[in-house]
Amino acid sequence: MTRNPKIAFIGAGSTVFMKNIIGDTLQRPALAGATVALMDIDPGRLPESELVAKKLARSLGVPAKIETYTDQRRALEKADFVVVAFQIGGYEPATVIDFEVPKRFGLRHTIADTLGVGGIMRGLRTVPHLWKICEDMLEVCPNAILLQYVNPMAINTWAIAERYPAIKQVGLCHSVQGTAEELARDLDIPVGEIRYRAAGINHMAFYLNFEHRQPDGSFRDLYPALRRGYLEGRFPKPSSWNPRCPNKVRYEMLMRLGYFVTESSEHFAEYTPYFIKEGRDDLIEKYGIPLDEYPKRCIEQVERWHAQAEDYRKAETITVQQSREYASSIMNSVWTGEPSVIYGNVRNNGCITSLPANCAAEVPCLVDDNGIQPTFVGQLPPQLTALMRTNINVQELTVAALMTENPEHVYHAAMMDPHTAAELDLEQIWQLVDQLIAAHGDWLPEWLRPSGKRRAAS
Secondary structure (H helix, E strand, O other): OOOOOEEEEEOOOOHHHHHHHHHHHHOOHHHOOOEEEEEOOOOOHHHHHHHHHHHHHHHHOOOOEEEEEOOHHHHHOOOOEEEEOOOOOHHHHHHHHHHHHHHOOOOOOOOOOOOHHHHHHHHHHHHHHHHHHHHHHHHHOOOOEEEEOOOOHHHHHHHHHHHOOOOEEEEOOOHHHHHHHHHHHHHOOOHHHEEEEEEEEOOEEEEEEEEEEOOOOOEEEOHHHHHHHHHOOOOOOOOOOOOOOOOHHHHHHHHHHOOOEOOOHHHHOOOOOOOOOOOOHHHHHHHOOOOOHHHHHHHHHHHHHHHHHHHHHHOOOOOOOOOOOOHHHHHHHHHHOOOEEEEEEEEOOOOEOOOOOOOEEEEEEEEEOOEEEEOOOEOOOHHHHHHHHHHHHHHHHHHHHHHHOOOHHHHHHHHHOHHHHHHOOHHHHHHHHHHHHHHHHHHOOHHHOOOOOOOOOO
């Protein structure tokens, strides 16, 4: 192509994440001259992101053009790629509500942004805004590819595909490649020598094979070494990036299921009924489960950002390192035709035959100038399928609530959540959802906002 691409970044006030994505992108020769349209509703953070992006371009010596917008539709006009990264309701009040209200019922969480009552509420807050982006895209950039980095990833991806099937979209997460790096570190093997294949749903995909390339070109199965290292107490090794969570949950699940899950232990602990139980602090201690982890991270990230922002303002140049995110790889492959393989969240459409066709599946995808092409996986081991279905039930009912504007399905989704159902009885679940809806107020869609009358079961 002779022209340069346009990349719209919706939620550019997430400056550190924007820096990683745009820094990756501008290091690609075919994308170095891109027009980058940064959009955010926060008039304070948008100029900071503009400053960082312009210094990135200057540091790399590339001719990228940086623009800023507070108007979403204007930012999207004629875009080729749309990157989305935002959190509706922010840390305060939304995240605080998602943690503090369930605590009144003895229901404790670690992250609460993907599944459980926290994931349900975040989905209800988030999907309407993603739908608005899709509506604008269909008007001003109908051929653009939506690169969606927002949680709850599976609910979001499912809801977009359900209402706006014409939108070319992929949900992106770094759990597959990030966990491969963690396991390579435990095994003392360079990650570049490891071959793997993973599939499932976001935050609950599993490595169907995990192998080490040998000098003769053959591959050695690494699962026996992982199991042996855990039994001998050598794995997991301490994690420098999150010392509060030693990763024992995932190794324990490896021993029980035979496969290693791609999302972190602090996430996975709240997707199942096995690890967080009222009155069982011995389990919290044994598996190193970091309760209230996400609020801690939010506070730390805000503090870290204030320090980084000052450094960015003073610095003439910004050091740029390649991140593990897939966005720049996708954009480069689509723009140049140079093929790449990523793990993406897409409408299943039979890629995983043991999961519903309309759910959001995380599978290997080939990317080139034909776009993002999910690959066929087939049937998963039955124990993995069964576990995923417990999470898909919650996702499906949350999407049903959004599609039909039926509040009862919100209660049904909470009722089906594995962690919630293991801790609370039905009356408690109904009361909890009542209180969450009331506390979120105008952050929720209008059809769900509290009317002052307690909702009853169908």
